[in-house]
Amino acid sequence: MNLEDIIQETKTYYCLECGKCTSVCPVAKYDPSFSPRAIIEDALLGFEDELVFNQKLFSCLTCYTCQQRCPCDVDFPVFIRKARSIAQDNGQHGICAHSGQLQSLARLMTSPDIKQRRLEWLSDKYRTSNNSDVLFWVGCAPYFEPIFEDIEFRALDITEASLKILNSFGIEPRLLPNEKCCGHDVLWTGDIETFKTLAEHNAAQIKEAGVKKIIFSCPEGYRTFKLDYPNFGFDVGCELQHISEFLAERIEKDGMKFNEVKMKVTYQDPCRLGRHLGVYDAPRKVLEAIPGIEFVEMQYSRWDSICCGTSAWTNCDSYSNIIRTQRLSEATATGAETIITSCPKCQTHFRCAMVDKGEEHRTTPKIEIMDLVNLVANALGGEK
Amino acid sequence: MAEFEPKIIAFACNWCTYAAADLAGTARVQYPPNVYIVRLMCSGMLNPDYVLRAFEKGADGVIVSGCHYTDCHYIDGPVKCDAMFAKLSKMMHILGLEDERLKREMISTSEGTVFARVVKEFVDQLKKLGPSPFSSLRMEKVAV
Numbered sequence: 001m002n003l004e005d006i007i008q009e010t011k012t013y014y015c016l017e018c019g020k021c022t023s024v025c026p027v028a029k030y031d032p033s034f035s036p037r038a039i040i041e042d043a044l045l046g047f048e049d050e051l052v053f054n055q056k057l058f059s060c061l062t063c064y065t066c067q068q069r070c071p072c073d074v075d076f077p078v079f080i081r082k083a084r085s086i087a088q089d090n091g092q093h094g095i096c097a098h099s100g101q102l103q104s105l106a107r108l109m110t111s112p113d114i115k116q117r118r119l120e121w122l123s124d125k126y127r128t129s130n131n132s133d134v135l136f137w138v139g140c141a142p143y144f145e146p147i148f149e150d151i152e153f154r155a156l157d158i159t160e161a162s163l164k165i166l167n168s169f170g171i172e173p174r175l176l177p178n179e180k181c182c183g184h185d186v187l188w189t190g191d192i193e194t195f196k197t198l199a200e201h202n203a204a205q206i207k208e209a210g211v212k213k214i215i216f217s218c219p220e221g222y223r224t225f226k227l228d229y230p231n232f233g234f235d236v237g238c239e240l241q242h243i244s245e246f247l248a249e250r251i252e253k254d255g256m257k258f259n260e261v262k263m264k265v266t267y268q269d270p271c272r273l274g275r276h277l278g279v280y281d282a283p284r285k286v287l288e289a290i291p292g293i294e295f296v297e298m299q300y301s302r303w304d305s306i307c308c309g310t311s312a313w314t315n316c317d318s319y320s321n322i323i324r325t326q327r328l329s330e331a332t333a334t335g336a337e338t339i340i341t342s343c344p345k346c347q348t349h350f351r352c353a354m355v356d357k358g359e360e361h362r363t364t365p366k367i368e369i370m371d372l373v374n375l376v377a378n379a380l381g382g383e384k
Numbered sequence: 385m386a387e388f389e390p391k392i393i394a395f396a397c398n399w400c401t402y403a404a405a406d407l408a409g410t411a412r413v414q415y416p417p418n419v420y421i422v423r424l425m426c427s428g429m430l431n432p433d434y435v436l437r438a439f440e441k442g443a444d445g446v447i448v449s450g451c452h453y454t455d456c457h458y459i460d461g462p463v464k465c466d467a468m469f470a471k472l473s474k475m476m477h478i479l480g481l482e483d484e485r486l487k488r489e490m491i492s493t494s495e496g497t498v499f500a501r502v503v504k505e506f507v508d509q510l511k512k513l514g515p516s517p518f519s520s521l522r523m524e525k526v527a528v
Contacts, residue, residue: 104436105479113517114480146474 001082003048010079014072015040021066021076026306027059031319034059036066036076043083052087058094058315062188063307064275084190094189097316098147103189105143106181110197118142119177121156126163129172135211135238136166136173137225139218140181144344151351155344161377162217162243168380169250173215176205182221187228188312196232199224203234213239215246217373219273219343226277242273243373244342248282251289258379260292265375266336267295268327268350269305270343283342283372290379296334298327306330308341308349324353328365338368340375347371390444390510392419392503395434397427397450399457400492407496415500416507419447426450428461432472439481444516445506449489449499462490480517484509 007013021036022028028035034056042051051057062077070076084094096103108114121142122128128136144155166173183198206214214236216222222242229236241249250256267287273279280302287295300306309323310316328350331339341347350369396402402423408415424430427450435446448469453462469488476486487506491499 099431099433101431101433101436101475104433104440105475108436108440108479108518108521111518111521113520115517116478116480118478120478142478143475146471146478149471 001085003043003046003051003083003086006079006082006086007043010075010082011072012040012043012074012079015044015074016072017041018071020069020071024065024069026063026065026309026323027061027319030322031056031059034319036060039083040074040076040079043079048086051083052090053092055092055094055315057083057087057092058189059317059319061271061307061309061311063271063311065271065307068275068303081188081190084188085192086190088190088192094314095317096189097310097313101147102140102143102185102313103191106183106186106198107191107194109180110194110201116178116180118179119175121145122175126160127167127172128163128175130174132172132174133212134166134171134173135206135209135214136162136175137182137214137216137218137221138175138179139216139221141218141344144348148348148351151348151355153348153351158217158344158371158373161371161373162215164377164380165243165247165373166215169256174209174211176209179205182224183228184220184224185312187224189314195228199229199232199234203229203236206236206238211238213241215241215243217243217342217344217371219270219277219279220345223272223276242277242279242282242342244273244283244286245279247376248285251285256289258290258376259381261290261375261379262292263338263375264294264296264336265338265340266298266331266334267301268298268308268331268339268341268346269302270341270346271305271307271311273342274305275303283340286372286376287340290375293375296336298330298334300330308343308346309353310349311345320349321353324349325364328353328367332365332367336367338370340370340372342372344371388511388514390418390507390515391442392445392447392506392510393438393443394419394421394447394449394503395424395427395430396421397461398423398425400451400455401427401449401489401499403493404491404495404499407493408500409496411496413497413500415503418507419503424450426456426458426461428456428458428464428468430465430468432468432475435472435476435486439476439516439518440521442516442519442521444513444519445485445487445510447487447489447502447506449491449502452490452492455492482513484513485516
């Protein structure tokens with residue numbers, strides 16, 4: 001794929017150079033050297049080298065804020081993704097966060113000979129069944145467990161809470177013992193080959209399992225399955241649902257009764273679930289259904305919501321940290337005691353910003369952060 | 385068919401294990417040539433990704449070795465290394481790698497013979513285990 005094709009595919013030639021993208025971009029707000037408009041301009045003028053060898057190409061959060069404002073419907077995030085794949089072909093990789101461990105893990109997972117031990121955490125507290133029609137996608141949670149233990153983030157808490165919820169609705173989900181990384185991060189950093197290998201494996205595993213529905217607790221996996229797999233020709237052939245959508249549907253249909261949880265909360269819209277897939281109402285419906293929850297919106301919410309500062313584990317720099325700090329201050333300004341989010345990665349990034357001391361003059365606000373499913377699991381009562 | 389020869393990457397700290405390997409060389413201690421030594425300034429600077437990349441590029445086993453707790457040139461390197469190594473082992477365990485393919489050792493400057501013995505034992509062990517589950521990956525494109 002060359003630059004010309006990408007321009008044609010993403011309709012970049014419609015760009016008016018109005019600069020709306022740069023003015024709403026959360027990165028450009030703090031990083032003066034990053035400008036979506038200038039990146040598009042480079043592409044349109046045919047400055048391929050300036051585009052490809054620019055480290056800032058990997059700073060884009062692909063959060064879709066610019067694309068929503070664009071009067072000409074230029075698909076900037078997809079343009080960035082494709083430009084990154086040219087950059088990868090030229091040996092450019094951005095600066096991978098966590099020194100590239102997560103990308104390495106994804107690449108290691110492409111080996112056909114591995115036998116993962118990804119379900120060792122599973123206790124008999126949760127009921128799962130190998131004949132179930134419903135599959136629960138565990139995703140990277142078992143790997144996040146050791147990686148993020150020092151920022152006190154337990155990704156498996158989210159998985160366990162999801163299983164508890166599904167069980168309480170009478171669903172005994174199926175878990176795949178050899179599911180692999182969904183490929184979201186490698187795809188968005190431009191490593192298409194690895195993505196295709198992973199997607200092929202996952203699609204085959206799901207076809208073989210013959211399930212009718214997959215439930216996700218991670219919006220990134222959900223997005224990848226819903227939009228990217230069909231795009232690359234991998235059809236999983238079943239219904240896909242995020243757990244917040246599942247909950248909203250069940251609450252509406254069955255009128256589920258929850259225990260009271262006294263808490264003032266605000267909600268962080270993950271960009272993958274919100275702007276990418278348009279799921280804004282489901283998590284809010286779930287929050288409203290829990291008695292005792294006082295829900296306040298942040299200044300920027302729903303499609304206006306600000307990204308958590310890094311995506312696809314790349315180019316996490318001081319600007320990312322400023323974005324996080326700003327977002328956290330916004331959350332504390334609402335008077336809420338907890339931020340609810342439905343993306344494990346939002347949680348990782350915010351927790352990291354709160355642990356990180358950063359520059360001396362910067363004070364990161366402290367606020368509790370929790371996944372939506374954990375809140376719902378608490379409201380269901382019983383054993384934690 | 386030729387016998388399987390495992391490829392071992394050893395991450396060795398500059399002050400102890402690397403010097404021990406040097407000593408093993410000057411003292412003409414015999415040990416198998418399967419080990420490739422990567423010198424780190426301190427075992428505490430080990431990043432899990434170094435090891436992941438080693439496996440990705442075709443290593444069959446990895447040794448991480450540095451000073452003993454009380455010998456560290458930078459005071460608490462081995463403690464940091466232990467913490468990192470624990471994380472790494474958990475990750476590799478989930479990924480399906482046999483636990484025996486990762487080895488944490490502490491070898492001080494004077495222990496050239498210990499270094500040779502460790503390598504020899506590790507090679508024997510890996511020969512029994514066979515090639516690593518990632519050996520089918522020979523990716524040329526590796527992120528920097």
